[in-house]
Amino acid sequence: MNLEFSPEENAFRDEVRAFIAESYPAQLRGAQDEGEDLTKEDFLAWHKVLAAKGWVAPSWPKEWGGTNWTSTQKYIWGEELARADAIPVLPFGIAMVSPVIYTFGTPEQKAKFLPATYNGDIWWCQGYSEPGAGSDLASLKTKAERITGDDGKEYYLVNGQKTWTTLAQFADWIFCLVRTNPTAKIQEGISFLLIDMKTPGITVRPIITMDGGHEVNEVWLENVKVPVENRVFEENKGWTCAKFLLAHERSGIAGVARSKRGIERIRQMAQTELNDDGTALITDPSFKRKVAELEIDLTALEFTELRTLAGESQGKGPGPESSVLKIKGTEIQQRITELALEAAGHYGAPYFRGFPADGDNNHPIGPDFAHRTAPNYFNTRKTSIYGGSNEIQRNIIAKMVLGL
Amino acid sequence: MDFNFTEEQSMLRDTVASYLQDHYDFDKRRKIITSDAGWSPAIWKAFAEELGILGAPFSEELGGLGGGATENMIVMEEVGKALVVEPYLGTVVIGGGFMKHSGYADAASVIEGIVGGTTVIAFAYAEPQGRYTWSDLKTTAKKDGSGYVLNGHKAVVIGAPWATHLVVTARTGGGQRERDGVSVFLVDKNSKGIVTRDYPTVDGARASEVFFENVSVPADALIGAEGAGLPLVEKVIDEATAAVCAEAVGSLRKLHEGTLDYARQRKQFGQAIASFQVLQHRMVDMFINVEQAVSMTYMATIKIDEADAERSKAVSAAKVQIGKACKFVGQNAIQIHGGMGMTDELAIGHYFKRATMIEGLFGSVDHHLRRYETLSFGKAA
Ligand SMILES: Cc1cc2nc3c(=O)[nH]c(=O)nc-3n(C[C@H](O)[C@H](O)[C@H](O)COP(=O)(O)OP(=O)(O)OC[C@H]3O[C@@H](n4cnc5c(N)ncnc54)[C@H](O)[C@@H]3O)c2cc1C
Numbered sequence: 001m002n003l004e005f006s007p008e009e010n011a012f013r014d015e016v017r018a019f020i021a022e023s024y025p026a027q028l029r030g031a032q033d034e035g036e037d038l039t040k041e042d043f044l045a046w047h048k049v050l051a052a053k054g055w056v057a058p059s060w061p062k063e064w065g066g067t068n069w070t071s072t073q074k075y076i077w078g079e080e081l082a083r084a085d086a087i088p089v090l091p092f093g094i095a096m097v098s099p100v101i102y103t104f105g106t107p108e109q110k111a112k113f114l115p116a117t118y119n120g121d122i123w124w125c126q127g128y129s130e131p132g133a134g135s136d137l138a139s140l141k142t143k144a145e146r147i148t149g150d151d152g153k154e155y156y157l158v159n160g161q162k163t164w165t166t167l168a169q170f171a172d173w174i175f176c177l178v179r180t181n182p183t184a185k186i187q188e189g190i191s192f193l194l195i196d197m198k199t200p201g202i203t204v205r206p207i208i209t210m211d212g213g214h215e216v217n218e219v220w221l222e223n224v225k226v227p228v229e230n231r232v233f234e235e236n237k238g239w240t241c242a243k244f245l246l247a248h249e250r251s252g253i254a255g256v257a258r259s260k261r262g263i264e265r266i267r268q269m270a271q272t273e274l275n276d277d278g279t280a281l282i283t284d285p286s287f288k289r290k291v292a293e294l295e296i297d298l299t300a301l302e303f304t305e306l307r308t309l310a311g312e313s314q315g316k317g318p319g320p321e322s323s324v325l326k327i328k329g330t331e332i333q334q335r336i337t338e339l340a341l342e343a344a345g346h347y348g349a350p351y352f353r354g355f356p357a358d359g360d361n362n363h364p365i366g367p368d369f370a371h372r373t374a375p376n377y378f379n380t381r382k383t384s385i386y387g388g389s390n391e392i393q394r395n396i397i398a399k400m401v402l403g404l
Numbered sequence: 405m406d407f408n409f410t411e412e413q414s415m416l417r418d419t420v421a422s423y424l425q426d427h428y429d430f431d432k433r434r435k436i437i438t439s440d441a442g443w444s445p446a447i448w449k450a451f452a453e454e455l456g457i458l459g460a461p462f463s464e465e466l467g468g469l470g471g472g473a474t475e476n477m478i479v480m481e482e483v484g485k486a487l488v489v490e491p492y493l494g495t496v497v498i499g500g501g502f503m504k505h506s507g508y509a510d511a512a513s514v515i516e517g518i519v520g521g522t523t524v525i526a527f528a529y530a531e532p533q534g535r536y537t538w539s540d541l542k543t544t545a546k547k548d549g550s551g552y553v554l555n556g557h558k559a560v561v562i563g564a565p566w567a568t569h570l571v572v573t574a575r576t577g578g579g580q581r582e583r584d585g586v587s588v589f590l591v592d593k594n595s596k597g598i599v600t601r602d603y604p605t606v607d608g609a610r611a612s613e614v615f616f617e618n619v620s621v622p623a624d625a626l627i628g629a630e631g632a633g634l635p636l637v638e639k640v641i642d643e644a645t646a647a648v649c650a651e652a653v654g655s656l657r658k659l660h661e662g663t664l665d666y667a668r669q670r671k672q673f674g675q676a677i678a679s680f681q682v683l684q685h686r687m688v689d690m691f692i693n694v695e696q697a698v699s700m701t702y703m704a705t706i707k708i709d710e711a712d713a714e715r716s717k718a719v720s721a722a723k724v725q726i727g728k729a730c731k732f733v734g735q736n737a738i739q740i741h742g743g744m745g746m747t748d749e750l751a752i753g754h755y756f757k758r759a760t761m762i763e764g765l766f767g768s769v770d771h772h773l774r775r776y777e778t779l780s781f782g783k784a785a
Contacts, residue, residue, distance in 0.1 A: 134742050136672040164743045209746045210753030216743075276537045276771060278581055286770045338731075341760075342768060346530050346560040349605040349761055363601045365613050366532065366559070374606040378757060381738045382746050389742065391682055 005072070013076045020084045023049045032085065035352065035372050037213065040123070040170040046087055047120040057094045057118055064102055064114045071309045082257035090167070093117040093124035097175045100192065100241045104233040113173075113194070127162040127176035127195070127219060128242070135392050137177070138186045138239065142221060144178040144193060146228070154228040156180070156193060158201075158221045164386070168204050168217040171197050176221075181236050192238035194230040201225075209382075211375035212353040246388065247322065253387055254329035256302045262336040263295055269343045269369055281343060294335055301328045320400035323393040330383035330390065337377040344370035351375075407702060409478070416460065416469070417478045423455055424486040430751045433608075437489055442610040443566050448490050452521025458496055459519035462504070466512055467519045473643060473708045477650040477701065484654020487751075487758055489609045491524060491563035497647045499525030501640040502571055502588065506628040514590070517568075526567035526593075527644075528558035528614050529637065536767040538573065538637050540581045543616060545574035545589060550623045552576070554589070554597075554616040564612035565602040567593050572616070577631050586634040588627040595619050607761045608754065635712065642719040645766040646708055649701040649719075649726045652762045655755045656694045656729055659737040662752050663687060666741055677740070686736050693729040700725040717779040720772040727769035730759035 005013070025045040031038055050056035058074055060066035069077065081088070089095075098117050101109055116122045133140040142160025149155050158178055168174065174195050181189030195202070201224040207216045233241050270282035270291070281287055305325055341348045347366030353375070365371075384390040398404045409417065427447065428436075436444045452458045460475040462468025469475065476497050483492055500518055503511040517523030534540035543556025554574055564570065570591045578585025591598070597619035600612040628636045664687060667678035677683055704722035707715055734756040738745035745752055763769070 129743070132671075134672060136674075139672075139674075208748040210748050210757060212748065216746075274533055274535055276535050276774070278533075278537070278540060281535075284770070286773070342764070342770075345535050345764065347532075348764060349560050349562075349607070349611060351604045351606045360601055363557075363599060363613055363615055365601060365603060374757075374760070377760065378606075378753070379746075381735065382743075384739060385742050385746065389739075391680075391739075394682070 005076075009072055009076065012073055013080065016077060016080045017084075019053065019055075020080060020086055023053070024084065024086060025049065028087070032087070038087070043087065043090060043170070044120050044123075047089060050089065051119045056089060056120075057098070059095075060098065060114075060118075061102060064098075064110070065118045075306075075309075078257040079260075082261040085261065088258075090123075092126050092166070092171075092175075093122060096126060096245050097124050097194070100175070100232055100245050103244065104192075104241055106229070108229065109194075109232060121172075123167075123170050123172045125165050125168040125171035125174045125197075125219075127165055127174040129164045130161060131163050135389055137242070138190070140177055140179060140190065142176065142178045143182065144180050144191060144226070146180075147225075149225065156191075156226045156228060156231070158193070158195070158224040158226055160221050162219040162221070163216075164207070165204075165217045165219045166215055168197075168219050169206065169214070173197060174202075174219065175232075177238055177242055180238075184236060187239040189236055190238040190242070191235050192232045192241040193226055194232065195221075195224065195226050199224050199226065209379060211378040212351070213375070213379065247319075253322075254301055254305045254325035255333060256298065256305055256329070259298050259301075259329070259332050259336060262333070262340075263291065263298065265369070266291060266336065266339050266343060269340065269367075272367065273343050273345065287339075287342070290339060294332065294339065297328070297335075298332055301325065301332060304328070320396050323388075323396045323401075326387060327390050327393050333383050334377075334380050337373070337380045340369070341373040341377045344373040347371070348374045409474075412469075413471070413474060413478055416457070416471070416475060417482065419455055420457060420479055420482040421485070423450070424482055424488065428486045428488060430754075433487055433489075437604075437608040441566070442604065443490050447488075448524070449521050451490065451492070452519065456519075458492070458521055461496065461500060462515055462519060466515045468515070473646065473705050476643070476647050477705045480647045480650035481654040484651035484656075484758070485658055487608065487655070487754055491526065491566060493644060493647055493651070494527050494563045494567070495523070495525045498527045498640055498644050499523070499569070499571060501643050502590070502627050502636070505639055506588070506636055508590070508627050509624060523569060524563070524567045525569050525571055526561050526564040526612075528561045528564070528570045528572045529641070530559045530561075532557060532559045534559075536771040537581065538641060539583050539586055539634055541573055541575045541586060542580060543572070543574040545576050545587055545621075547576070548620065552589070552621050552623075552625065554591070554619040554621060556616050558614040558616075560605075560611050561614050562605070562609055562611045564593070564600060564614055565610045569593055570598075570614065571627070573633065573637055574616075583634050585631045586637065587630050588633040588637060589621055589625045590627055591619065591621055591625055595621065605761070607758045638712070638716065641766055642715055643708055645719050645723050646701065646704040648762050648765050649697070649704060649722050652726045652730055652759060653694070653697050653701050655759050655762070656697055656733050659733050659752065659755045659759065660687070660690050660694050662755070663690065663737045663740050666744070666752075670742075683740055686740065690733045690736055693733050697726050697729040713779055717776060720767075720776040720779070723767060723772040724769050724776065727763045727772070730763045734759040 028042045028045050031042055057065050058067040058069050062068050101113050130140050144156035144158045147155050147157045176193045176195055177190050178193050179189050180191040201222040203220040205218040206214045271280050273281040275281045275284040347370035350365050352371040457479055459468035460471050460479055464470045495518055503514050545552040545554050570593055572589045572591050575585050576587040597617045599615040602612045605611050668676055670677050700722040704718045707718035737752055738756055741752055
């Protein structure tokens, strides 16, 4: 039981902090400050800086570019990224499909995909959910039939629809769960396919979310020919990959460092925003109490995560306990957005997407932070829905942890 | 004791409901709110001429339907069910309220304009620094000859882009936060020196920042007594708050019904998600929230003509309940819809956004709890 950083760890923190300060792309910082939608180039700019430094995928095996950092170093890394308001590296390539590929893939797949993913040359999206298969993912219907092509090679002919596919509009490749055996038990007829988004027969249609953003899509697959060598692991064993990946998806989901930063930002807002009595909002006992409760909850989550990490470093994999991190982490993220909206007061109402275009700087519309509070609040409702909804997480804990 | 509506009141509700069903469904609303103007003058004209509802709370001598707060409540619940953006609240409830309660000399002709649909009013009361303290005013009205000159900045004036007139609170005396020295003015929006910056709001309406830059208004722009306007402002805002509670009830009912429908029809794991007990209990809690919100809206509406302290206590109590219900029912409606709840395409998200804005409108839960505590326990030492 020890929380102190060693001198080496402190030096590492200083190094990380200096690196982020020097290398964070200015254009991206500007777009973030303006609250603009980030472009593909914005996302990739930071990814490529990290790749060049060798820090884009700390958790990967050393041979593919991992850093062999200790869990303390990873913790410091996460803290510093959040502290600098650096955008997170998108999980789909680095944290989701790559671990599947380096764990289950062929040598050819590893060589083809891991370096390109590392360098940001392949943008991945996740093709799991379907209109009829959300929480009940295993009921997915997109089907893949073996055919022999005119070239004499073996292909899967894929037909179906994926949905909620995050940032598919930017993606080069999609990793999909597809049904290769329609008669087997539902989990046993699924395969894990890597599909080039440029293949004929793929159509991406935007889904606009209630905050006005375009981050999710429908992906339609019509007679899409996928070479058999793009299947990861054995045919009909895709569920094994899926379960493995879901565990990875959950382990980063607590978002402790970013929530700390979020609370810090609320404290800043509440210094300048005024309460009913004309003093700073942060002196209002009821507002202050809510911030305090949030901080305490976050501390409990942080130490729960640290205990989980310590367990992992002693060889226990991320188990069903990680559902606790997902539930608490997302609830805290959501409460942060509630408090920010509350702090904004009247100025939570103006809607700024693509607006206003009049450039009238002499007549301001509220404090800068305020415009994002309502859209953030609406958008953050997603966190208790995706990545296995919080109801499903509770079901997992009930069954797997409590044995009910 | 009687919680039933009169025959006229039931008819009013049915008329509004069926008109909105035909002319203000979700798709039609979307066209209206995304149009350049952001509202439908044709709908407004129909409210005035076909339905006559812009006269709902005014006496028959003034061309109205002879109703009051209950009629406002009935109309506002339907407004909430259809997510109507047209400014019934600003014009009829608030503008009309100031005319009814102030002894304004020209009230009859202003009300005639409201009832006829030609006078559209937005209420410019909030200021960037003021949060929910309505006396916290930097906007000034200086005596100038027989009239006044207004200077200041009003924040997030809902419906201002559509308004012909603004009701404006300003200081004619006293310090920035004092109760004394607050005056209320009815100002033609075309007056020289009014600069607006218009924008959409997250819940589909339009609003403006309104800047008064040496705006001259005549003496008869003053509503009520000079420097003694705060009690009037508080009374009208209480009425408006009761009215948005009713609007919230309309939206909350839709959120709850929509969620039940969806949960019955959506299947996962081979069964309707409505069969999962955890979701059933959640929907029961949503139901309880809606019922409590209805009860408190009735309570506040019934007590709206009581003495100031009694009225304010009732309204704050109602707004606390409604604010909590908006959060609980809204968030869980989205949650139970899963990914579909997140989309712009479904109505459910739009009800959630309106309910969220109502949570903060005329004071947050914390604000009204504090006001209730003060009225109920006295001021803290
Ligand atoms: C913004 C966003 C981004 C996403 N990105 C991706 C992506 O990139 N790739 C991808 O594949 N998917 C993605 N998803 C999809 C996400 O994983 C699904 O939304 C999620 O699995 C829930 O499925 P559903 O939306 O169909 O809801 P449903 O499964 O229909 O659930 C509806 C409600 O029922 C509840 N429920 C369901 N079953 C049970 C049960 N047994 N017991 C109790 N309650 C239950 C749920 O918790 C929820 O509240 C994204 C979703 C969102 C909102």
